[in-house]
């Protein structure tokens with residue numbers, strides 16, 4: 001049985017990036033627990049054609065391949081920095097280029113970072129409704145992290161680590177038989 005594919009997209013241009021770290025940390029834990037193959041992208045990986053593309057066909061091959069990977073994933077991790085209480089415009093533009101049916105019923109872990117706690121509910125008020133539009137299965141636990149949850153761009157707070165573990169546990173509803181467990185039984 002082939003490993004299910006987990007794709008993460010961090011809506012940040014910064015390198016290093018707290019959002020990318022958060023998405024990668026979730027992906028690593030999910031990979032360990034369920035045997036996913038995983039790939040995490042940021043907006044640099046999408047590349048410069050995104051800003052000028054009105055339609056998906058206007059994207060260059062690099063950007064198209066990231067979107068192809070997103071829509072063909074078995075599960076998705078979304079990470080967004082908080083800009084003015086919401087997601088950045090260019091991140092939304094990437095999502096706007098995905099057709100409504102392409103994320104339908106996909107399990108999605110929603111995560112975000114922000115400078116402080118003031119906009120912690122952006123995961124519930126902005127990201128969850130966005131993926132509700134696609135009729136995706138956003139997992140019940142949303143993960144928001146602020147600057148103080150990181151040290152040197154690594155997750156360093158216990159409450160954040162616990163929340164990451166909680167949402168990764170919720171993937172079990174969709175992947176009840178981790179690939180490694182199946183492989184061991186064969």
Ligand SMILES: Cc1cc2nc3c(=O)[nH]c(=O)nc-3n(C[C@H](O)[C@H](O)[C@H](O)COP(=O)(O)O)c2cc1C
Pocket residue numbers: 012013014016017018019020081082083084085086113114115116117118119147
């Ligand atoms: C244009 C801009 C707007 C921002 N607006 C907010 C905001 O409304 N609330 C907040 O908590 N942080 C805000 N921030 C801080 C970023 O969300 C925060 O630094 C984030 O973790 C950066 O993620 P990154 O390291 O992945 O790029 C803003 C940052 C920028 C550059």
